Every structure is written in structure tokens, then in C-alpha cells.
Amino acid sequence: MQEPVNEQDFSLKLDDLRPRAPEKKTLSGYFMPPRHSFILFDPEKCTGCGACEMICSTRNTEKVAPASASVKVVTDETQGKTFAILCQHCRKPLCLEACPTRAIEKGKDGIVRIDRLFCTDCGLCTMACPAAAPLKDPKTQAIHKCDLCEGDPLCVKHCPENALTFTRGKAFRWIKGLRWSVQLISFLLLVMVFVGTFCYFKAGEVTLACPTGTLQNIASSGAILLIGGITSALALLILTILAGRLFCGWVCPFGFVLDLVDKITPKKLGWPAFLKSRMTKYGVLAGAVGGSYALGFQAFCTICPIGTLCRSYGVQSFFKSAELAIVPALASLEIAQRRSWCRYFCPVGALLGLTATLRLIKIVIGAKKCKKFSCIQCAEVCPVGIIEADQLREGISPKIPMTECIMCMRCIDRCPYDAAKIRFRWQQAAPGEEKT
């Protein structure tokens, strides 16, 4: 009987040829991420002369051949607008994920490059890229893309209108660092140190109270008994009038928990369409007040995630209460959508949202200053999803509903064009539209 031959697999696997470097995540890297080098395009300045295409092609083909350039100027004749298709060297490039041969890699300098040795010109990267930036040479059918001329882009130097600007991105996102610090300190103070003080706090003449709790208190007791409570609840409301829903984005301890959960569950399952109504939270607020009136006690406060977090997770009361289950249960909504609780259910947010109709400030994004075509980073980072990416793509400054905005300022922090700004509510012009 013939012995079975030990079959050895000699076939090469992709990992043998081109192992993908594991992504290293460090805390310092989070607050000070690697510089994001890319080219800013100003559609207002661009005259469509094609100088960028010319000079770019000389690098690709050693000829003047605009059709083979890695930058493409497109003119929308009906709208009278120009766009430049060029690689944005994304932080998380979709082309890199899509490439079946791992020919695309992002260098330590942040530049996304195609390794011609491995590229099969299949074009999947072009399909994956939101800006369709990897372009196919019409003559050779080879895929090529901008590599920023290794950090010294020729197109930027030769643009006669200065419509292209090379940027190495922001070195430090100070808003991000500051927000996380404030959130952490608020969490520690409200949850760990001053346990339960968010709901009601009295020290001598100083009284602070949750405005939603105060409303429920008034409804349940049937009389305005806690004058001090009302005035202290006004403190948060006045802050909201002055600075919008800053509490939700910067102070709320449950918001901080949600942001942390979001970090560990970056992929979202989605939320059923019939539940996607931002009006629900106003219904919850009305229900909380009405329920308190009917039941004779502050009904919603017993299940309020902010209240339970502040009351039950402190040093004195840790693991002593059945309320403990509420926070993880409601925080798990984060798996479906970012800040789901804040978007659709939070009655505290609803009350602050109603107050925010009297706000003094607003966030504006000027479509004239923004890239419009493929950037939309502001819409991507907005945790409550109130920035309309389609409007930006059409060149319209989106109207941001400030009753929904939690003033986290991620859009301001992220925008590479300085198109997102805080303005007084009476200021009409968006960035880039000011009269000179």
C-alpha cells in the first residue's frame, strides 16, 4: 500500500508578499495624530486653466499630457463651477482597504502611494474612493494618483490663481484635547467625587439642580416649592442661551460614556427608520413631566441615565443599586448610532434644545470656503448627524439646527479649510461670504 504523500502548500499568500503593518494606536497619537498632508482646493479661485494638470502630467509621463495627470479639473457647465479631483490622502483611505493586491499604502509621512510593482490596474481603488481620485491613464490604462510630489507638489507651485494650497494639517487639535479633558474632569467630579450633585445640590445659599428634574418636581408636587431649585436650574439654561447646548457636548457625564463607547464600537448597526425622529425626545420630556404629575413623584429621574450615573457609580454607592443596569443598557444604543440617546430620547437635551432657540451663538459652515466636492469631514465627525453632506456637495452652506447641536465643535476642529466657525446668531454671512 502506498503511503500518503504529505502535501505541502507551496503557494504564496498575499501576506507572504506584502504583509500589512499593524495599526499602532497610542494615546499621544490620539491627541496629536500624524500630520495629514494634502492639497486644499479653492473652487472660487480656480479658473480651469489646467496648469495643474499640465505640470502634474510631466511628472507622470515626462510629457505635457493633461489627460494623464493625477489631478483633474472638472467644469460643471450648467452650474458654472470648477472642481478638482485629487487625492485627499485620507486618514483612513478606502482605496487602501479596497486594493486586492495591497499595492496602496499610507506612508509614515501620511502620503498614500501606489506601488507599481503590485498594482494590477484593476481600478477598485477608484471605485472605493469617494472622490474617485485614483485616475486611469487613458492611453496606458495604468492607475495613478497624486503622491504630493513627495511633499513638494508641483501643481501648487504652478497654479497661477493660487487655487491650490499645500497643507500639512493641524499639528494639534486643541479643541479635541480640551473637550476630552473637560469631559473627563466633569465625569470624575460629578460621578466620583460629588455623587448625586448633578440632580440636586445645596451648600449654604448655593443651590444647583437639574432643570428637567426641577420641572418634574414642580409637576409632582403641584406647587413651586423650591424657589432655590428653580433659580439654580436656570444656571444651566442661561449657559445654554449663552453658548448653546455646551453641557451636552462638554459636561454631561453620560455623554462622555457614550463617546467612550463610540470609540470601542466604531462600526454602527444602524437605527430603524421609524425610530429616527428627533421629536421623540420632546415626547419623552412631556411624558416625564406628565408622568411625574400623575404619579406624584419624579418618575423619569429614577431611570435617567445621567442621574443614575451621578448617583450610583460613586465611591460610596458603587454596586449598591439596581439603577446600575440603566447606564450600560442605554449606552448600548451607541452600537446602533452615535449619540443615539442624545439624538432621540434625552429629555434633558430636549429641554436644553428648547432653550437653545434663544441662543446667542451658532455654528456656521461656509460652503464657499469649503472643498464641497469630497471633503465633508465635518459631516462625518458630527456625532448627532446634523450637517447635510449633500448640501455641501452642492455648494450650499448647510443650515445647522442649533437646537440639536451639542456644541462639541468637532466640525470646527476638523475642517481643514477653516470654513466652520462660531458666529453670533444675528450674523448672516457664512465664512467666505463676508463682504470685503
Place this chain on the structure above:
Amino acid sequence: MNHFQTFYNMKTGVVDLSARTAEVTPLDRERLPTCFGGAVVNRTLLKEYGDALVFGTGALTGSFAPASSLLVATFKSPLFDHVCHVPFMLRTGPDMKFSGLDFLVIKGAAPELSVLYVNQGIVNVIPSEHLRHLSVSDAVTALKRESLPVRSAILTGTAADRKIPHAAASVGVTGSLDKAGLASRMAAKNLKGIVFAGMGGLPFRKDHPDIGKALIQRISSGKHGKTGGFVSVLKGLDGGKEASKPLRGLTIKNMACYHCPSPCMSYVKFARHEPSLLLLDHEGWIALSRKVGEHVFPVYRSCLQGGLDPAGVAQRMPEGGGITEWLLDPEKMLPEAGKDRISMAPPEASDVAVKHHALFGGGIPPILPGDLWEKRVGLAMILGVCPLFLLRFPEITDMDLLRFISQDEVALSTLEENLTSLINAVAANG
């Protein structure tokens, strides 16, 4: 040493529409140092092939020279009854070179409506009867549907199909400065348009980008460097200030031709729900606004759609007459036999000779005084640089442009001598 080889594909396409054949012949390289290219070579080819349409590029077309966008169409004008050189800008010139041809001779008449498709040095005659009676924009849309790579196209509209004498060839949907009846000549040859794929490239000398950049910087830092756009050019012309009034307060985006540092065209959105309009014909705009006043926008748009010369239309429209009625009855547009052959004379305030104005297509605005205007336009037509650009920036000298061709001082002086005599020859008899 032949300095010109860098700038040309060294190919001429000769199309016989009646036989529907096209051949590509090598460009006579010995001829170039004495001819340079552009209008001079066009004229020679026209003499050689008789009753033909000749499209040609200049030496600098498609190069790093600023505003190197020119394509010259040379033919015997049915309106002026003499040879004319009509300039086409935007990207037509470079795209013809990048399609592999330097000159294109079209002779005979096609048995059915046709389109010439130029790609990689090959000319295809494509029967296109389905494009007959299509407006310019519809023809562009139909061509795009055919999945052919198209970077530039010179097309005629319904006006040419209906034998209206003031029909004008259009670059894409944006019109042109054709006021000499090129579209009528194309229609007579059953030619709907010429399409350039523009997929190839041209070699360049290593110092060209830097020479070009230095010239652009000189322009930008100069007196008129910061001004640009349709309105700024318009205001410098006779009657331009009045004609610019309908443009006040509108959203305007300035546009430039190939490698031009100073735009002279503008997209204008005159109504919120209307598509934008690219204005590039300054003289046409002035003539039309004089005639129809504030209604200039819809009339100008109708001219572009139908492939009509706005100046010619303005000349023939009666006071207060509607263009729609005129287009419905093209007989009204026909000139009376034996008289009124010149469609457009230069503005009265200018001393540019009528003959020269017509010689270069009748659409180049008289920005400079007569003699200088002729020399600058002649220079542009030979070298393949936008004539409007050279008129607007006289500080760019012949020698500045010749430095792209050669850096050798001895060769340069010879080239300059040749160029001067060629400019005079072109201005003298076309």
C-alpha cells in the same frame, strides 16, 4: 538643429470627406523654421489643397507658454469673400495636438452628415446623420453618449443646418469668436463637427515650466495682473461699460483658457433656476446688448444654443425684433445678394482696419491701436497663443515667446527676423 520638433507631432491629417477617407502625412520639418506654424502653415496648406478647411496649431500651442490655447481655422469666408483665420481658444488647440495631429485639412463634401473624430494621430470620419437639426448642447450630449473620450469639440448648431449665414461654430456649448462663417462652410461640407480625444501628450524642454512660470509671475505682478474676467475686458471696449450693466450684481465666476494666467471669460448665472452661461464673445455681447438691452441674456443663450454669431444676429435684427421669430424664418437672416457681405465691422472708436478685423475672424476685440493690434494678433496666430492675451498684455514680447523655441541668442535673432516678416505677410494677405 530644428527647434520646432519638440512642439509638434509632425503630422498633418488630410481628410477627403467626399471619399470618406483620411490619411496622415508627415509635416514638412524643413518648412517649420521659416513658417513657424499656425496661420502661415494653414495658408500654405490652403493654397496646396484648394477649396478646403484647414485647422492648425502654432508652435507654442499646448506648451508651457502662457495662454498657449490657440487653434486657427483658415478658410475662404462666405461672408467676407476672402481668406480668414478664425481663432479657437479654450482647450481646442492643445487638445488637437494631444490627439496626435498638428494640422488638419478637410476637403470635399461628405455624402451624409459626418463628424471627424481625432484620436492618437488617426482621423475617423463618423457618419452622424442623427445629429442633424440638433442644437449645440444636444449635439454635445449625443456625442458624450457615444462613450468616446472627448476633451474638446468644435460643433455647428441648427443655424448651420438651416443654412443661416451668421451661423457660428461653437467650442462645446460655449460659442466662439467665429464671425466669418466657418459654420456655414462646415455645413456646406456636411460636417457637423470635429472632436478631439486629447489623450496623448507632447515632449517639452526641461526649462519650459520655469520660463512659463516666470512670465506668468511677471504678468501677475504687473499693472493688469490682478484684473480679469469678462467684465474687465468688456469695460475696456467701446460701448462695454453700457453693455456690462446687465451683469451687475450677478454671480460671476471667471474662467481661463488653457494655461492662461488672466481669465477673460466668465460664467454668469443670471437667474437662479437657469443654467450658467459662459460669456466669451465680448463684441457679440456688446452688439447684442445694444440691440436688445436688458433682454441680452436669453437672446445670447438662444444664439449659443442655435450656433449663431451674436454680433451677426444683432446686426440683422430689427429694432425690438424677437430672435425667436427670426430663427423660425431663416430667410430673413439671409443677406441681400451682392451687398452687405461684411457681418461685423470693428467699433467706430477703434482704428483697427476693417480688413484686418475681418481677416482674423471678426471677433477679436480692438483693445490696442490698429498697427499694434495687427502685429500682436498676427504673432498670436503664428505662434499659437491666444490673441486676446497678447493684446491685453503687450509687455509679453516676441522675444519672450521665442525663448521657448530656442535659448541660443544667434538662433533667436534669426527667428525674430523670420517672425516679423511672417507677421507682416499674414497681415498683408492672410
